[in-house]
Amino acid sequence: MISKLHNLGRSLMVVGISLIVGLLLVILMSDDPGDAAKAFFLSVFSNRFYFGNLLAHSIPLMLTGLAASVAFAASCFNLGMEGQVYLGALAGTSAGIFLSDLVPGAIGIALMFTVSFFFGASLASISAILKIRTGVSELISSLLLSNGIVLAVDYFVEGPLNDKASGLAASISLPAEFRFSGLMMPSSLHTGIFFSLFTAFLLWFFLFKTREGFKIRIVGKSRTFAFYTGLNTDKLLFWAMFLSGGLASTAGMIDVVGIHGRVMRGFSSGYGWNGIAIALIARNHPLLIIPAAIFFAYLESGAQIASLEANITPEFARIVQAVIFFLVTAEALVPKHLGRKRYA
Numbered sequence: 548m549i550s551k552l553h554n555l556g557r558s559l560m561v562v563g564i565s566l567i568v569g570l571l572l573v574i575l576m577s578d579d580p581g582d583a584a585k586a587f588f589l590s591v592f593s594n595r596f597y598f599g600n601l602l603a604h605s606i607p608l609m610l611t612g613l614a615a616s617v618a619f620a621a622s623c624f625n626l627g628m629e630g631q632v633y634l635g636a637l638a639g640t641s642a643g644i645f646l647s648d649l650v651p652g653a654i655g656i657a658l659m660f661t662v663s664f665f666f667g668a669s670l671a672s673i674s675a676i677l678k679i680r681t682g683v684s685e686l687i688s689s690l691l692l693s694n695g696i697v698l699a700v701d702y703f704v705e706g707p708l709n710d711k712a713s714g715l716a717a718s719i720s721l722p723a724e725f726r727f728s729g730l731m732m733p734s735s736l737h738t739g740i741f742f743s744l745f746t747a748f749l750l751w752f753f754l755f756k757t758r759e760g761f762k763i764r765i766v767g768k769s770r771t772f773a774f775y776t777g778l779n780t781d782k783l784l785f786w787a788m789f790l791s792g793g794l795a796s797t798a799g800m801i802d803v804v805g806i807h808g809r810v811m812r813g814f815s816s817g818y819g820w821n822g823i824a825i826a827l828i829a830r831n832h833p834l835l836i837i838p839a840a841i842f843f844a845y846l847e848s849g850a851q852i853a854s855l856e857a858n859i860t861p862e863f864a865r866i867v868q869a870v871i872f873f874l875v876t877a878e879a880l881v882p883k884h885l886g887r888k889r890y891a
Contacts, residue, residue, distance in 0.1 A: 561828060561871060561874045562828070562842060562871070564870070564874060565867055565870050565871045565874065566588075566867075568867060568870045569587070569588075569846075569867045569870075570584060570588075572866060572867070573587055573853075573859065576859060576860075577857060577858060577859055578858060579857065579858075582856070582857050583853055583857035583858070583859050586849075586852055586853040586855075586856040586857045586859070587849040587850065587852070587853040587857070587859065588849060590849070590852045590853070590856060591845060591848045591849050591852060595731045595734060596731075596733060596734045597734075597848065597852060598731070598734070599730065599731035599732075599734025599735065599736035600734045600735050600736070600848055601841070601844050601845055601848040602731075602734075602736050602740060602841070602844070603734060603735040603736040603737065603740075603805070603806065604735075604844040604847055604848060605740075605743075605840045605841045605843070605844035606737075606739050606740050606742075606743045606801055606802075606805065607632070607743075607798035607799070607801055607802050607815075607818050608798075608818060608821055608822060608825055608840035608843055608844055609743040609744070609746070609747060609825075609836055609837060609840040610743055610746065610794055610795065610797050610798035610801065610822075611628055611632065611794075611795055611798045611818045611819055611821065611822025611823075611825070612821075612822045612825035612826050612829065612836040612839060612840050613746060613747060613750050613794050613822075613826075613833055613836050614628055614631075614790075614791045614792070614793075614794035614795035614798070614822055615628065615791070615822045615823045615825070615826035615827075616750075616826040616829065616831040616832070616833060616836060617750060617754070617763075617787055617790050617791050617794065618787055618788060618791035619767070619826055619827075619831045620754060620763055620764055620767045620787065620831050621763045621764075621766050621767045621783060621784055621787035621788075622766060622767040622768075622770060623675075623685055623784060623787050623788055623791070624684075624685055624686040624689070625671055625674070625685065625689050625788060625791045625792065625795070626686055626689050626690040626693065626823075627670065627671060627674065627688075627689030627690055627692050627693035627696075627792070627819070628693070628791075628792075628795040628798075628818070628819030628820075628822055628823070629693050629697065629815060629817070629818070629819030629820060630670065630692060630693025630694065630695070630696035630697050630700075630819075631667040631670050631671060631693065631696075631792045631795035631796045631799075631819070632667075632795050632796060632798050632799035632815045632818050632819050633696060633697050633700045633799055633815055634666050634667055634670055634696050634700060634796060634799075635663035635664070635666055635667040635795065635796020635797060635798070635799040635800050636663065636700075636796075636799030636800055636802065636803050636810045636814070636815075637700045637703060637704070637708075637718070637799075637810050638662050638663055638666035638667075638796070639659040639660060639662050639663030639666075639796075639799075639800040639803065639804075640659070640708075640718055640721060640800075640803050640809065640810050641662075641708065641718075642658060642659050642662040642663075643655055643656075643658075643659045643721045643722075643725050643804075644708075644718075644719055644721065646658060646659075647721070647722045647725060651724070652722075652724030652725055655724070655725045656725055656727075656804060659725065659800060659804065660797055660800055660801075660804075663796045663797055663799065663800035664793040664794075664796055664797055665793065666796055667792040667793050667794075667795050667796020667797070667799075668789045668790070668792040668793035668796065669789075669792070670692060670696065670792055670796075671689065671788045671789060671791055671792020671793075671795070672785065672788060672789050672792065673688070673692060674688040674689040674692065674788060675784055675785040675787075675788035675789065676785070678784065679781045679784065679785065685788065689788075693819070700810070701716075701812055703718075704716060704717060704718050704810055704811070704812050705812065708810075710809065715811065716811065716812035717807075717809045717810065717811040717812065718809045718810040718811075719809065720808045720809045721803070721804070721808050721809065725804065726804055726805070726808055727739045727801075727804050727805040735805075735806050737805035737806065738805075739801045739804065739805040742801060743801070744837065746794070746797075747833045747834060747836055747837055748833070748834070750794075750833040751832070751833035751834050754833065759786075762778055762783055763783050763786070763787050765778065766778065766780050766783045766784065766787075795819060795822070798815075798818055798822070799814075799815060799818070802814060802815070802818075821843055821868065824843070824868065824871055824872045825839045825840050825843055826839075827872075828842070828871065843868065846867050846868060850862070850865075850867075
């Protein structure tokens, strides 16, 4: 319990420092720091449109955060989530276009998410198999596969699946019945938020309340210990990467079904990379992924609003996010005994 509170305290400290850094940057970068700070930190709560968009942006971030957390729980490094998000969106959307005249909306949405999940999971599984069979680092293989998949998806979006009548670098649109319902109109918030929240609770239950989840966490703590206790570490590594890739792909699908209605080139805008930072802030705890994702969405939304209402560039949020990433990852460089009292 003390350890959990300590980890939570460190995460809150990282968030607090990042907000202070954000405030300092506002002061340094703006001609009118007061209005700029108000626009960045408070305007997102000023009306339902801004606040709804904040929550909408957090939906895919919850899923990529969960995807990263389940991989980290098994001491795996899935750096290919950007490609998995992209591939899952394309696969699910293609299935929806094919099924649009064959099945009703609710079944169609369920099938799209199923197809999306297995495509992303299969992509991540390739890295797991390479790790198990040949010893290739899943960190490197997942990253390289992701880079290639992004280019392949761009080809399909701009080529065979392109909606030429729209004049956009985007696929054919899904029918209206294959879309989530809107909430807090006219914002982009949709009922997919319940899917993300339910997934977070489901993953928490799996990791902390089931035998298989406990095995994955043992492997994450010490693969050597897990091996000598008789656990099949290769199998557990495979399923952790499989689940991670599947969750990442649903993040892409939920953005398509909830907001865009089609796959648009570059729509993911760093969901995969932000998911890693979110998982680190949440200490890989599925339930803490929820506030961590909302916090990241808050930074993005605040920067966008500030770019409209004050003279601050939207990339400002990226700087604050980079500070968070640095603070969280830098903890690994701090000696564990630092700050502890030594006794002779």
